Amino acid sequence: MMSEGIMEHSDTAEQIIQCREVHKWFGTFHVLRGVDLTVRKGEVIVICGPSGSGKSTFIRCINRLEEHQKGTIVVDGIELTNDLRNIHAIQREIGMVFQQFNLFPHLKVIDNVTLAPIWVRRWSKDRAVKIAEQLLERVGIPEQAQKYPGQLSGGQQQRLAIARALAMQPKIMLFDEPTSALDPEMIKEVLDVMVELAKSGMTMIVVTHEMGFAKQVADRIYFFDDGNIVEYNTPEEFFLKPREDRTKKFLSQILTH
């Protein structure tokens, strides 16, 4: 009943990401083989699949860290082409969180967060600092503002990375295996922040194997293998009634250990 309501609302909501027949090659290796995926505003999408299946490459194409070679990607009405203006416009609207955090080690925690708003959005320093402080509060590390990233724990670093991405007030957040590099006891603190973000209505695409997270907040789960989507479904259906053999095999591998 509840889930139907959400689906119905999603159907009428604006399509914010449209990927059609996206292909990419690394040299002669065909990584993405015609991926079709549409995300509506406010949806949380989880992508899973074996390593090398192209899932990271796919989300990196959405904000142009990788270039797709065939097909179209349209983000918030702007098509990703070689036009630098389009690329920058799209990169400003998309926040990204990396597996290895990729924080700026030479800048203090607060400066990591305020850098892009000040230089890209041209906010005043006062305004940027005020919003950065709110964001650090939101991800639970307000007392770390004057430290350097290297002085934080892994979980704190990843939460800082989330705050840094949110500072640009993006419409979409991409997460590329955000918990894979973390010690087990720190995974929850990062997932808690992501769950809160999902519930606040942010559009999210999350590459992860955290199936608890997927069950809790995902609108749909996509299973990638061999450079394409094998199947997708709501979390309930996906875990209870996977249709494809490859999906069943993958689920049995990640859920039984």
Next chain:
Amino acid sequence: MEPSDIPPPRVEVGVLGWLKKNLFSPWYNALLTIVALVFVVFVVRAVLRWALFSARWEVVTINIKVFMIGRYPASEAWRVIASLGIVLVLAALTWLFRKAKGRPIRRWLVLAWIASFPVIGILLRGFGEDNPFMPRVSAEVWSGLLLTLVLAIVGIVASFPIGVLMALGRRSRLPIIRVLCTIYIETIRGVPLISVLFMSQLMLPLFLPPQIRLATVMRALVGITLFSSAYTAENVRGGLAAVPRGQYEAAQAVGLNKALMMILIVLPQALRNVIPAIVGQFTALFKDTTLVVIVGLLELLGIGKAVTGQKQFIGLHQEVYFFVAVLFFICCYLMSYGSRRLEKKLGVGER
């Protein structure tokens, strides 16, 4: 966990303990210590005996002005002192406001440092031939420590940005820029500084319109800058290569364009990594300025040689060269001390 009942092992304490641990155990270290001690005492005693009793330091004291400013006219020496004063005042202010990061005063200081270059240049060179206040002092007569410092400081300050640009150019995705930068860097690095100095003396006038005649000092400066920038470029390239790919990706992902990504994210990390290498190279450049003697310029070492040529000071090479060496050592040591301080300051919070 309960605190353990076992006390930590006793370490030998006090001066004697330290001596025994570090200098006299085992027996062969004791032997080395004694041999080294005898050698040090011998050398220091000999140097002191010479410096205090037999050296004739009047060759230095009488000629001190010559060492400092060489053939710069004595009546205009106040201009050199004023220049030194400007630098010292700026340095003192910079030190005073070293904690005022981000305050407007810091921006003013940066501007003042930049402005100090043309100001000092005009001060040293003066205006027209018959200007009553500051008559022209041709760059041809600049010499002594003054000339050494001008060559080194201008060479360093000018070659640094050129070197950084060359390093970026060599990593550019545009083949033309990459090839041009690579050719420049490899050519300059493949020839000795002496030949670059000769070339800049002889070739520069060919490239310039005939009405512009550059002084020998200026031509030497161009040569030194070209030479040093190629080495800076290679050092910076090493630093750029050490910045992880993730930093570029993160910078792009937060929406920075290429220029901002380089200025705000990549270069600060790359340059921090290569401070020791670059300061080492600048120290070498400082000492290499002695080579301008071959194009007829009398920097500190050349002036020293000229001093020993005076009739009343014939044969006093030891005193003069010792003094020149001490001056060089002080300058170079200050540079490497500054580099260590800078490294420490910028290293906060890294890994």
